[in-house]
Amino acid sequence: MKRIILGAASALALSLATAHAQDYPSKEIQGIIQWGAGGSTDTVMRAVTPHAEEVLGGTVVMQNMTGAVGAIALNHVTNADADGYTLLMGAENPMLYKIMGLGDKDYSEFTPISILARGTPLLVANVDAPFNDYAEMIAYVKANPGEVRFGATGPGGLPSVVTAMINTVEGELDVIAVPYDGDGPALTALQGGAIDVMPAVLGAAIEGVRAGNMKPLAVFDVAENDKLPGVPAVSSFNAGYETYLPWGPFFGVFAPKGTPDDVVAKLSDAYAQGAANADFVELMDNRGFTLMGISGAEAEEFLSKWQQGTAWLLQDAGLTKSSPEEFGIARPGE
Amino acid sequence: METLLAFLTVFSHPQLLLLVGLGTFAGVYVGAIPGLSVTMAVSILISFTFSWDVYPAISLMIGIYMGGVYGGSRTAILLNIPGAPSAIATAMDGYPMAKRGEAGTAIGVTTVMSFIGGFIGIGVLALAAPFVSDFALKFQPRDYMLLAVLGILLVGSLSTGSLVKGIFAGALGIAIGAVGRDALTFTERFTFDLQIMEGGISFIAVMIGMFGVSEALMQLHHVDKTAVRQKISRIIPSMSTVRKHLPLSMQTSTIGVIIGALPGTGGDIAALMAYDHAKRVTKNPDRPFGEGAMEGLVAPETANNSAVGGAFIPMMTLGIPGDAVTAIMIGALFIHGLNPGPMLMVDNPDMFWFIVGALVTANCFMLFFGLTGIKLFTKIVEMPRSVLIPMIMLLSIVGAYAVNNSISDVYWMLGFGVFGYFMRHYGYPLGPVILGVILSRLLDDNWRRAIISEREDMGRFFEGLFSSPLSTVLLIAVVLIFVSQTPLWTRAKSILLRRSPR
Numbered sequence: 001m002k003r004i005i006l007g008a009a010s011a012l013a014l015s016l017a018t019a020h021a022q023d024y025p026s027k028e029i030q031g032i033i034q035w036g037a038g039g040s041t042d043t044v045m046r047a048v049t050p051h052a053e054e055v056l057g058g059t060v061v062m063q064n065m066t067g068a069v070g071a072i073a074l075n076h077v078t079n080a081d082a083d084g085y086t087l088l089m090g091a092e093n094p095m096l097y098k099i100m101g102l103g104d105k106d107y108s109e110f111t112p113i114s115i116l117a118r119g120t121p122l123l124v125a126n127v128d129a130p131f132n133d134y135a136e137m138i139a140y141v142k143a144n145p146g147e148v149r150f151g152a153t154g155p156g157g158l159p160s161v162v163t164a165m166i167n168t169v170e171g172e173l174d175v176i177a178v179p180y181d182g183d184g185p186a187l188t189a190l191q192g193g194a195i196d197v198m199p200a201v202l203g204a205a206i207e208g209v210r211a212g213n214m215k216p217l218a219v220f221d222v223a224e225n226d227k228l229p230g231v232p233a234v235s236s237f238n239a240g241y242e243t244y245l246p247w248g249p250f251f252g253v254f255a256p257k258g259t260p261d262d263v264v265a266k267l268s269d270a271y272a273q274g275a276a277n278a279d280f281v282e283l284m285d286n287r288g289f290t291l292m293g294i295s296g297a298e299a300e301e302f303l304s305k306w307q308q309g310t311a312w313l314l315q316d317a318g319l320t321k322s323s324p325e326e327f328g329i330a331r332p333g334e
Numbered sequence: 335m336e337t338l339l340a341f342l343t344v345f346s347h348p349q350l351l352l353l354v355g356l357g358t359f360a361g362v363y364v365g366a367i368p369g370l371s372v373t374m375a376v377s378i379l380i381s382f383t384f385s386w387d388v389y390p391a392i393s394l395m396i397g398i399y400m401g402g403v404y405g406g407s408r409t410a411i412l413l414n415i416p417g418a419p420s421a422i423a424t425a426m427d428g429y430p431m432a433k434r435g436e437a438g439t440a441i442g443v444t445t446v447m448s449f450i451g452g453f454i455g456i457g458v459l460a461l462a463a464p465f466v467s468d469f470a471l472k473f474q475p476r477d478y479m480l481l482a483v484l485g486i487l488l489v490g491s492l493s494t495g496s497l498v499k500g501i502f503a504g505a506l507g508i509a510i511g512a513v514g515r516d517a518l519t520f521t522e523r524f525t526f527d528l529q530i531m532e533g534g535i536s537f538i539a540v541m542i543g544m545f546g547v548s549e550a551l552m553q554l555h556h557v558d559k560t561a562v563r564q565k566i567s568r569i570i571p572s573m574s575t576v577r578k579h580l581p582l583s584m585q586t587s588t589i590g591v592i593i594g595a596l597p598g599t600g601g602d603i604a605a606l607m608a609y610d611h612a613k614r615v616t617k618n619p620d621r622p623f624g625e626g627a628m629e630g631l632v633a634p635e636t637a638n639n640s641a642v643g644g645a646f647i648p649m650m651t652l653g654i655p656g657d658a659v660t661a662i663m664i665g666a667l668f669i670h671g672l673n674p675g676p677m678l679m680v681d682n683p684d685m686f687w688f689i690v691g692a693l694v695t696a697n698c699f700m701l702f703f704g705l706t707g708i709k710l711f712t713k714i715v716e717m718p719r720s721v722l723i724p725m726i727m728l729l730s731i732v733g734a735y736a737v738n739n740s741i742s743d744v745y746w747m748l749g750f751g752v753f754g755y756f757m758r759h760y761g762y763p764l765g766p767v768i769l770g771v772i773l774s775r776l777l778d779d780n781w782r783r784a785i786i787s788e789r790e791d792m793g794r795f796f797e798g799l800f801s802s803p804l805s806t807v808l809l810i811a812v813v814l815i816f817v818s819q820t821p822l823w824t825r826a827k828s829i830l831l832r833r834s835p836r
Binding site for chain 2: 149
């Protein structure tokens with residue numbers, strides 16, 4: 001114990017000297033995970049970080065900071081010193097905080113270190129549901145308005161975006177949206193028959209589909225996914241989806257804006273190499289995530305495109321608290 | 335044969351055996367400190383064991399889990415401060431025993447009963463996992479809601495003295511649990527536009543404050559009084575004591591396994607429900623409940639340890655976590671390249687039997703570590719109060735901070751500590767407050783889910799309620815328990831009894 005305290009004290013003394021990329025990292029880096037232990041953001045970050053640490057030659061102490069849909073963690077990191085010693089490990093949600101009235105900050109306050117991977121949404125149904133694919137589901141919903149129960153995870157969550165997409169492409173569908181606090185509990189409810197259909201990220205549902213405990217209706221992408229051969233892409237049912245797809249939630253590591261460029265470069269490099277590790281690649285592939293590993297201007301561009309598309313989709317579906325326009329988020333294509 | 339080999343993996347590898355033992359030992363102490371939770375320990379272990387093989391990593395986690403669930407009872411008995419939410423009920427009869435100098439007996443009974451409960455949970459996991467998980471999946475939002483209502487009715491048995499004060503305390507707990515951004519709609523509730531309220535009030539902070547700090551403040555009243563000397567001559571309970579409580583422990587273990595297997599409810603609710611059950615079925619306890627009844631220790635301790643085996647049931651069969659700890663273990667399996675899910679049992683049956691084996695080992699270690707070292711632990715209560723009180727305060731602050739590494743949790747904890755002190759002073763029970771906080775979201779979220787599912791139509795809601803046998807049974811249980819606590823029941827009983835002799 002004494003040694004740890006001594007170590008911490010000496011690390012503190014070292015940090016008083018101005019941070020420079022040459023000696024970065026000279027102390028422990030704090031990684032704040034936006035979501036709870038055991039969730040998909042948590043698992044991805046805990047899986048990639050040890051590989052990045054090896055490259056970096058330092059330690060990243062990861063900590064879950066939950067609450068207020070991740071806004072507490074985001075605010076914590078924006079308030080920290082922009083010295084590369086406090087990082088945010090998060091998912092896509094902050095990009096919607098502003099329009100959803102959940103906060104006044106998003107990733108524009110950050111420099112992306114690495115956008116690690118992107119997930120693909122999958123529409124799954126209870127095994128006993130009276131439809132077997134996407135087209136049958138749409139027909140059934142239209143014939144039985146107000147009967148089919150869709151799982152949801154609150155405004156701005158993946159199911160709300162996918163449902164907004166369906167409503168935009170197919171015209172308003174009369175379904176019941178039952179809210180759950182996460183896709184895990186909602187998929188459990190799906191298997192128990194409390195809900196009929198759930199839009200979920202492929203990785204969360206894949207094992208249930210493999211075991212035959214849930215029925216895949218369509219992959220929300222422009223092409224079939226090689227993890228689930230035979231499950232048609234939703235654009236094969238309706239070409240109208242091509243405007244919005246590919247779309248998916250993503251995971252990324254971020255540093256507060258103002259972090260020295262050389263530190264950002266060093267971190268980006270470490271995470272890029274870490275994400276290329278064979279173990280990590282296999283792990284992500286097993287769960288059907290698409291590896292991205294982008295940083296710098298490429299990542300910035302991805303983020304702003306993602307935000308524009310999603311924000312306006314939600315705005316047009318009438319799900320937002322305030323218009324994207326108020327925050328200078330341009331309509332895609334404008 | 336292969337199954338047996340997988341089951342015996344832990345025993346045949348000294349390294350794994352050592353890790354399970356180490357984990358259990360650490361778990362007992364982590365569990366005993368309020369605020370340091372098993373969930374936290376296991377999530378730290380994920381990063382720590384990242385480069386290890388999967389077996390050693392899981393061995394260590396299982397040890398911590400088993401030991402930690404048990405460890406919460408230590409401080410509950412000795413200091414009246416539950417080390418974990420699942421030990422709240424244990425404090426109610428355990429602490430009065432310690433005050434009489436019978437802490438040794440209390441710990442002994444608790445340990446043996448935890449051991450029995452743990453085994454029943456593991457037994458059900460090993461033999462009936464698929465059936466139990468099918469049953470657990472049948473629970474619809476309305477059933478969870480009814481379960482929560484059933485839980486709220488425990489206020490009656492958790493209130494010592496005035497029932498009105500108990501109901502007030504329970505309602506306060508429900509309100510505390512509702513504070514913050516609602517997880518279903520993201521709307522702010524009871525936040526008064528203050529940023530500190532947005533994340534809600536940490537339940538653990540409330541618990542530590544109400545039990546830990548308020549206890550320290552109460553003890554200040556008699557700071558000069560010498561501590562009770564603890565009798566520790568007989569720790570291991572006699573065979574007859576164990577046999578006497580065996581029927582009760584079977585019933586409460588069943589409660590534990592089922593509540594543990596339900597995704598969304600865990601050992602804390604199981605222990606409280608078991609305590610209530612014990613109070614209901616025990617006709618003539620040696621001592622009244624709340625004053626050191628042995629049954630009041632047996633019930634919650636068997637239930638929370640059998641809930642461990644229960645929590646693994648949906649995890650192993652469906653890849654669905656039964657509680658917060660198993661949720662993290664699913665993440666760990668995933669990181670180690672396994673695909674936790676319904677196919678795990680098919681693709682990798684050895685994993686299942688290995689986990690069962692590790693749980694059995696952890697349970698045995700728990701018995702061993704539980705029964706040794708009691709002398710050292712009881713020394714804690716024999717310390718002069720001028721040392722003990724600051725120590726309780728220090729532990730409370732560390733614990734509250736550790737929950738979410740947030741200083742505002744420490745302020746909440748201190749605030750609720752002072753508040754809890756005054757509540758005690760005016761005879762308001764604290765148990766129902768915690769009960770309310772635990773059940774608040776379960777009740778609220780599931781009520782909303784249930785009614786939204788029925789298009790906000792009460793007619794359809796009741797139709798659904800009566801068309802499902804499970805919901806009907808739960809509703810009848812709720813009505814019966816409610817009626818049994820009103821004068822109507824005694825009157826009905828007296829009429830029936832008068833009639834029956836004829």
